Amino acid sequence: MVKSIITVIIATFIVVFGAFLESVSLNKTFDEMIICIDQIDLKLEDEVCTTDDILSLQTLWIESKKHLHIYIPHTEIKELDLWISECVMSVKLEKFDEARIKLEVVKELCEQIPKTFNVKVENLF
Amino acid sequence: MLIIFIRAIIIFVTLVVIMRLMGKRQIGEMQPFEFIITLLIAELACVPMTDVSIPLVYGVVSIIAVFILHQILTILEQSSQRFKSVIDGKPAVVINKRGVDIKELKKNNMDVSDLLESLRTTGNFSLDSVHYAIYESNGKLSVLKSEQKDASNQLPLLLVYEGKFDKNNYKLLKLSDKIFDNFLKQNNIKSLKSIDILTVASSGECYLQLKNMPYKKVHFDFSEDVKW
Numbered sequence: 001m002v003k004s005i006i007t008v009i010i011a012t013f014i015v016v017f018g019a020f021l022e023s024v025s026l027n028k029t030f031d032e033m034i035i036c037i038d039q040i041d042l043k044l045e046d047e048v049c050t051t052d053d054i055l056s057l058q059t060l061w062i063e064s065k066k067h068l069h070i071y072i073p074h075t076e077i078k079e080l081d082l083w084i085s086e087c088v089m090s091v092k093l094e095k096f097d098e099a100r101i102k103l104e105v106v107k108e109l110c111e112q113i114p115k116t117f118n119v120k121v122e123n124l125f
Numbered sequence: 126m127l128i129i130f131i132r133a134i135i136i137f138v139t140l141v142v143i144m145r146l147m148g149k150r151q152i153g154e155m156q157p158f159e160f161i162i163t164l165l166i167a168e169l170a171c172v173p174m175t176d177v178s179i180p181l182v183y184g185v186v187s188i189i190a191v192f193i194l195h196q197i198l199t200i201l202e203q204s205s206q207r208f209k210s211v212i213d214g215k216p217a218v219v220i221n222k223r224g225v226d227i228k229e230l231k232k233n234n235m236d237v238s239d240l241l242e243s244l245r246t247t248g249n250f251s252l253d254s255v256h257y258a259i260y261e262s263n264g265k266l267s268v269l270k271s272e273q274k275d276a277s278n279q280l281p282l283l284l285v286y287e288g289k290f291d292k293n294n295y296k297l298l299k300l301s302d303k304i305f306d307n308f309l310k311q312n313n314i315k316s317l318k319s320i321d322i323l324t325v326a327s328s329g330e331c332y333l334q335l336k337n338m339p340y341k342k343v344h345f346d347f348s349e350d351v352k353w
Contacts, residue, residue: 001200001203001204004196004199004200005200007192007196008193008196008197008200011189011192011193011196012193014189015126015127015130015186015189015190015193016127018126018182018186019126019127019130022126022127023127069180070180070182071126071180071182072180073178073179073180074177074178074179074180075178116128117126117127117128118128119127119128119131123128124128124131124132124135
């Protein structure tokens with residue numbers, strides 16, 4: 001019985017610790033993304049955004065998604081990939097209004113994805 | 126991760142409750158929660174293995190959740206007999222010295238035809254060939270055979286169960302209403318409703334159990350040859 005109790009404690013600890021790391025990592029990654037998005041949005045509003053600015057967001061995302069693949073469904077990562085790529089192209093074509101709309105979608109996704117991992121009734125059922 | 130863990134726990138607990146409510150006939154040679162674990166593990170392992178859009182950690186976490194629940198249930202069962210009976214259920218004595226316990230059968234969502242089927246799998250073809258029959262918590266039937274052997278070599282058919290007639294078996298036994306009415310009169314049975322169980326073999330041997338009465342063996346006189 002002692003063995004069973006120990007295995008339960010260890011297994012529970014692994015899950016809880018894993019969940020804690022996941023939560024910290026998710027919030028940190030998406031908070032960084034949102035900060036970057038807000039900075040680019042200001043530049044887009046003033047129509048001074050350059051391709052390098054938007055590419056920095058894309059690079060940040062490409063770096064971040066490497067570890068996000070461990071605990072986020074790959075379909076959600078792909079969705080963000082597509083929206084960011086569209087933003088990049090809009091900025092390259094200097095369609096700043098269009099880029100702002102797409103960036104808003106990226107921001108919304110960055111805000112919503114971590115929320116789906118919070119322990120809430122709506123996420124459980 | 127925590128969401129997956131909690132969802133796995135909710136599903137597991139729901140399945141345990143549902144399996145317990147379904148009774149013993151849904152289980153085969155396993156305790157209810159072991160049966161659920163077998164069902165779940167296969168599916169949990171399969172989905173993340175084949176669907177590349179789902180992170181592997183989802184499958185791993187849910188399998189760990191099932192493992193934790195299994196360990197907790199095992200610990201609780203070892204420490205409390207009451208908890209064990211709640212989770213696994215109790216063995217049900219469905220045949221005793223008075224005959225078939227219909228209430229006990231109903232508690233486990235079964236009827237006499239299910240009992241006869243289970244008895245046949247244990248090599249007993251008539252209800253009076255066993256002293257006791259017990260449905261174990263894993264759904265298996267254990268029997269204590271009576272000393273007297275069934276010498277008739279006949280397969281008894283269920284004719285009446287809880288006052289209801291089995292028309293197919295009635296035809297197989299080639300009975301007529303007149304013969305059956307005579308049988309009822311000979312045994313002082315006023316209506317079919319007072320019969321809990323009546324099985325008849327082609328040799329004429331009957332197992333008759335009236336409501337709230339112990340069973341008795343009676344003989345049925347057929348007017349013509351029965352080929353059953």
